[in-house]
Amino acid sequence: MQKDADGFYTPGDSASAEPAPEEEASESRTDADVTDLIKSTFEVSVTLADQQADPNSPLFSAKTFEELGLNPDLLKGIYDMGFSKPSKIQERALPLLLANPPQNMIGQSQSGTGKTAAFVLTMLSRVDYSINKPQALCLAPSRELARQIMSVVVAMGKFTEVQTEYAIKESLPKNATKVTAHVVVGTPGTMTDLIRRKVIDTSAVKVFVLDEADNMLDKDGLGEQTLRVKNMLPKNQVQIILFSATFPDHVRNFANKFAPNANKIELKRNELSVDNIRQFYMDCKNEDHKYEVLVSLYQLLTIGQSIIFCQHRHTADRISQRMTAEGHKVASLHGAKDATERDAIIDGFREGKEKVLITTNVIARGIDILQVNMVVNYDLPLMAERDAAGHRGDLHPDIETYIHRIGRTGRFGRKGISINFVHDKATWQQMEQIERATGKQIIRIETNDLDAMEEQMKKALK
């Protein structure tokens, strides 16, 4: 079979080497530690209705879910989840996604604005529950996100007969021979493996969703594996749905080819991140000082919940071990941990058992935990430039990852704070580039004035 420059039409060959599996979107809010700060996050949720009435808000909608032509069992599921009105992306995307004949979609909307519900409702709407074969496949970049998406499928499909299955590491017994579930959610390596071994029969697949699509299509990352999955699906009967908060130029062409003739919903460059996330930076003296500053912030970090992002797994391990040894309670999560441990860590964090999670880019995207009101970029996200021959060059800030990282707070109109640690000229310049690229101001806070910082934070979260 012929293969073009982007690798289309190439049946994949090797087995999976991949990211990993699983979650659950609980929203347990603890009312321990009811300080002013946490009170303000509760107050914010009360104003959500106002935000949905503001035409400039990404949560605005002129319509109701009834008007979007959803089936009554799904409407029940939506109301059971506590949604009263669609968000802007849901209002705009759902009529296009649900129209017949089905059309592909490339949809962009800021973090935390409800993209998941748009594609989950489409998958559930298109499934024929009388056929016991996979009909909707969804891929995500991490096991944590796949598990979270599945929890939304299960919650929204509560009043339907939907059967679901994971395609994530260690989700199926080794000797499993056939998946009969209607909706399969997973990561690309395991999905490829299951399709290739014919455990997943793709003959009845009608919908193929890529969440975090720019990441899933990135040729330096998961792009090849994702393409392999696509090339094992039937031709001409699959609606392809790509969603993300970011679609950098270098992925857009590939996305257009991957989802031909798609309806498109796009954001302007200055709309990429939501305004309810206030961005700060702290000028640290050196690497060691970053650690000291983080420790000094511990009390503020634990008022709500916080995610600390590091560039490397070893940094996440090192600072979490050091903080633990010094008597602080923190959890750490990265891709080198095994599947069961990862699941336990993210579930514990969701349930609020741990308040501080130290991690890497593995959960930079998609993870939705409403009570996270602070994100710290202990290290700024960086990526290596590549020359035409694919050789790695200088490091530069990874703008997309930055936008996704800070988007772990400020979900669906809530307020949030992000703090970048900079410690030398290079990191300072990288932060400036981020500021320019996103068009959002990043405000300095002193590293040695915790009172001032608390004050700033109160203001930001009010």
Ligand SMILES: Nc1ncnc2c1ncn2[C@@H]1O[C@H](COP(=O)(O)OP(=O)(O)OP(=O)(O)O)[C@@H](O)[C@H]1O
């Ligand atoms: N119409 C709605 N009404 C109320 N809450 C909603 C609605 N739609 C989604 N939500 C909630 O908003 C939160 C964010 O939604 P979701 O995780 O789908 O965001 P997203 O756009 O996929 O973000 P990201 O780009 O970070 O993946 C979730 O907690 C979800 O339950």
